[in-house]
Amino acid sequence: MTWTDQLDSCSCVLLRLGERRFALAADQVAELAAPSRVFRFAHKTPGIDGVILRRGRVVPVCDIAEQLTGRKLTHRRFYLIASRRQQDGADWVALPVSGECELIQSDLTPASPSDSPHVSAWLSHQGEVIEVLNLYALTPGSPAPANVRSAKPALPEVHA
Amino acid sequence: MRVATSQKSHPVRTEQIILFRASNQIFAISSASVQEVRSVDSLAGAAVEVSEATLAKVRHVIQRGDRNLYVVNAPLHFGLRPTPAALIFLLRKSRVALLVDGIEKMTTMSRLQALPGAFCHEERAWYRGLTVLDQNVIPVVNPSGFLTPDELALLDAVTSHKNLPQASGVTQPEFTV
Numbered sequence: 001m002t003w004t005d006q007l008d009s010c011s012c013v014l015l016r017l018g019e020r021r022f023a024l025a026a027d028q029v030a031e032l033a034a035p036s037r038v039f040r041f042a043h044k045t046p047g048i049d050g051v052i053l054r055r056g057r058v059v060p061v062c063d064i065a066e067q068l069t070g071r072k073l074t075h076r077r078f079y080l081i082a083s084r085r086q087q088d089g090a091d092w093v094a095l096p097v098s099g100e101c102e103l104i105q106s107d108l109t110p111a112s113p114s115d116s117p118h119v120s121a122w123l124s125h126q127g128e129v130i131e132v133l134n135l136y137a138l139t140p141g142s143p144a145p146a147n148v149r150s151a152k153p154a155l156p157e158v159h160a
Numbered sequence: 161m162r163v164a165t166s167q168k169s170h171p172v173r174t175e176q177i178i179l180f181r182a183s184n185q186i187f188a189i190s191s192a193s194v195q196e197v198r199s200v201d202s203l204a205g206a207a208v209e210v211s212e213a214t215l216a217k218v219r220h221v222i223q224r225g226d227r228n229l230y231v232v233n234a235p236l237h238f239g240l241r242p243t244p245a246a247l248i249f250l251l252r253k254s255r256v257a258l259l260v261d262g263i264e265k266m267t268t269m270s271r272l273q274a275l276p277g278a279f280c281h282e283e284r285a286w287y288r289g290l291t292v293l294d295q296n297v298i299p300v301v302n303p304s305g306f307l308t309p310d311e312l313a314l315l316d317a318v319t320s321h322k323n324l325p326q327a328s329g330v331t332q333p334e335f336t337v
Contacts, residue, residue, distance in 0.1 A: 039297035041290075042185060042238035044281035051276070051290070051297055058290050058297055060278040084277070091277040141280035 010108055012123060012132060015080055016099035017065040017073065023104075023123055023132045030081040030092060032101050045140045052094055054081060061094045064138045067118065073098050082135055084142065093139050108132060172270045177291075179264035179298065180249075183240035186264055186298055188291060193303040195252040200245055200259070207231060212318050215311060221319050222257060224250075229257045230315050232306045238286065256306045267293065272300060 011026035033054060038061055040050035049061040059081060065073045079094040080101060108121040111134075120134035136142040176191040207220040210230070217236035222229045229250065235242045245259035269291040275284060285305040291298050307315070 041187075041297070041299045042240055042286070043279055043283040044239060045279050045283065048278055053292065053295070053297065056292075058273050058276060058292070060276045062278060086277050093276075093278055139278055141276075141278040 010123075011103065011105050012108075013080070014102040014104055014125065014130065015095070015097045016101075018069050018071065018098055020069055021128065021130055022068065023106075023125075023130050024080070024082060024135065025120075025132065026103060028082050028084070028135055030083050033079045033081055033094070035076050035079060035096075047140050049096075052079065054079075054092070054094070057092060059092045059094045061096065062139045063096050064133075065096065065098075067138055068133075084135055084139065091141075093135070174268040174270045175272070176266065176268050177300065178249075178266050179293075180234075180247075181261040181264055182234035182238060183243045183261070185238070185240060186296070187234070187238075188269065188293075188298045188300045189249070189258075189303065190288075190300070191266065193252050193254070194249045196250040197263070198248050198250065200248055203248060208319075210315065210319060212315060215315065218307070218311075218315060221315070227255060228316065228319055229255055230307060230312070231257045231259055233259045235261075237306060251303050251306075254303055254306075255312060256303070258306065269293065269300070 012023040013026050013029045014021055014023050016022075033052075036052050036054075038050040038052055047062055047064075047067075049063055051058045051060050053059070059079075061079070063072055065071065073096050075098055076096040077099055078097050078101065080097050081092055081094050083090045083092050085091075104123075104125055106123040106125055108123050110121055111119045117137040118134050119131045121132040123130050123132055177188040178191055178194060179186055179188050181187075203222060207222050210218055210221050212218065217233045218230050219233065220231040222231065231248065233242060233245065243261050246262050247260050249258040249260060251258065272289040272291055274289050275287055283299075286302060287299045287305070288302045289300055291300050
């Protein structure tokens with residue numbers, strides 16, 4: 001069985017940002033990469049540290065830790081390369097994470113209207129309730145809000 | 161009879177570029193979009209000061225023929241710390257002259273990557289894209305992104321009453337591209 005055979009609508013990747021864990025829909029994750037040189041050039045978009053080169057592509061580095069935990073990551077162990085569906089194809093972003101990532105399968109509970117925009121769903125794993133992140137709400141240059149809702153991961157049947 | 165092979169090797173399309181420094185950062189610009197490179201000193205007598213508070217990156221204008229060329233300070237345009245400029249690029253088919261710190265080198269690029277979608281502010285107008293040279297990522301500037309038509313109209317209005325000296329032939333250019 002290959003890694004992709006295991007994926008289904010409730011496959012998620014757990015990632016660590018400082019002391020907290022979050023999840024991202026597995027179909028949005030391209031790979032986990034070791035830290036590499038960050039190239040910086042003049043720009044005005046907040047939230048982008050620079051770019052890395054990955055398989056010949058230029059991938060912007062978006063540190064989402066400050067938005068989620070209130071502080072920037074001081075130690076970057078890996079880059080989680082995530083893909084965002086755009087009108088003209090897929091777009092990659094590199095998310096610095098501070099620990100190992102883990103592929104899990106879990107039942108998701110949809111986010112409620114009162115949840116923050118960055119939460120697309122919730123999951124429970126080893127007694128911990130974890131936010132499934134809405135990448136489009138956390139990274140710059142995302143599609144218009146009308147399209148963001150449809151970009152959230154497909155949710156399986158809800159289990160109470 | 162020997163049949164000519166149908167497999168043609170597609171030559172790699174390359175573009176000659178100038179790598180230049182502005183505030184200690186490296187940028188690239190297509191050589192085709194630079195008409196002349198001059199030292200700042202060579203245009204000192206021909207440049208007239210412009211004072212438009214909303215456009216701090218433009219401080220001088222040069223008259224060439226019947227056109228005004230507006231001198232854009234590259235570091236200020238890119239939001240960087242201003243540094244002493246040594247060279248000025250006169251852009252081809254443009255009313256912009258660009259103040260830069262210096263030229264790093266001339267080279268060729270074979271691939272221009274689109275600016276990733278995450279970059280969503282002014283840089284989308286600043287750059288044509290990114291290129292990778294010697295394992296470095298270099299932004300390739302958009303020559304038409306230095307001044308918008310509205311900014312040019314504003315500068316034209318500000319300078320309309322000024323009597324500008326002609327700049328052509330003041331001294332020999334450093335080189336023409």
